[in-house]
Amino acid sequence: MNTDIQTVSFGLILHSGNAKSMGMEAIAHSRKGEKKVAREKIEHAKDELKKAQKVHAGLIYEEANGLSPEFSLLLMHGEDHFTMAQIIIDLAQEIIGIHEKIESRCK
Template sequence: MSQEMEMIIFNIINYAGMAKGLAYDALRAAEEGKYEDVEAFLKESDENLLEAHKVQTSIIQAEARGEKPEVSVLFVHAQDQLMTAMESRTLIEHLIKMHKKMDGIK
């Protein structure tokens, strides 16, 4: 695997991990009633998801141009990390809405 591909993979893992961690920070803030912090954490989580998605898209575009990316266990792991981060972010948003509802916040 080329160093360039390794860097791409690690960028996906890094951005996805940051996104998931920030989403959980938002959930913890909601659990503590610190709703002023929730939106900032979610916004930063979304920014990291967007960056991870951009990196992933660059791989897809390269394949569409006829370049064949080397698929490795590490690449599969990166994709898994991104998908679980995206799913966690969605679920956490729903949990935060439930916390707001329980706290009487619209």
């Protein structure tokens, strides 16, 4: 495996993993009623996801130009993290909304 694809893979894993973790932290804060912190975590998660998306888009761009990366389990792992981060952020936003709705009805 060449060093470039390793570097790209680790960048994808890093930013996607950060986004995923922040999404889960947002859910935990929401569960405690800490709406402001939960929303801030979501925004930070989205920022990390944008960084991961730039890496992902770069891979797509290169492949579209005939520069397909060699198969790499590490890259596949990074893509998996990227997908999971997207899903967790979407679900975290829904869960935070549900918590807020329940909280407003209990007042």
